[in-house]
Amino acid sequence: MIYLSLLFIVLASICNSIMDTSVHHYSTSIFKKLNPLWWDGETSWRNKYIDGDSTKGRVKWYFGLDKPVQLTDAFHFFKMWMIIFISLSIVLFDNSVLLINNNFSFLLFSLFFITYGVLWNSFFSLFYNRILRKK
Numbered sequence: 001m002i003y004l005s006l007l008f009i010v011l012a013s014i015c016n017s018i019m020d021t022s023v024h025h026y027s028t029s030i031f032k033k034l035n036p037l038w039w040d041g042e043t044s045w046r047n048k049y050i051d052g053d054s055t056k057g058r059v060k061w062y063f064g065l066d067k068p069v070q071l072t073d074a075f076h077f078f079k080m081w082m083i084i085f086i087s088l089s090i091v092l093f094d095n096s097v098l099l100i101n102n103n104f105s106f107l108l109f110s111l112f113f114i115t116y117g118v119l120w121n122s123f124f125s126l127f128y129n130r131i132l133r134k135k
Helices: 002-024 044-048 074-092 106-131
Strands: none
Touching (some): 002 106, 044 074
């Protein structure tokens, strides 16, 4: 289960890099050729409003409910997935690996803490600075 937990933390960091790229570097990203109404974070947030105008209120869905913001633009869609992946990572982490002879191991905790941080930052940087940018 630890491997799945690590995988989900990597996927969460990739989603975070997509979010930041769509907002801060859309014009120089691999998303530039895709629909800006979905991918360009500078303007796509308006999709949740009627005619893109916040004074007209939210776009309605079924039974008069607001359309879920997670379905209106790439930033919010990938934010939803980032939260799901973080949650899965937490749930799938087996706390028993932090125990040695039924005693909490601060050394193992520190090792996992550092590992998860390095994985998050490494994959975020790889996608944000390299993979999601146009060459």
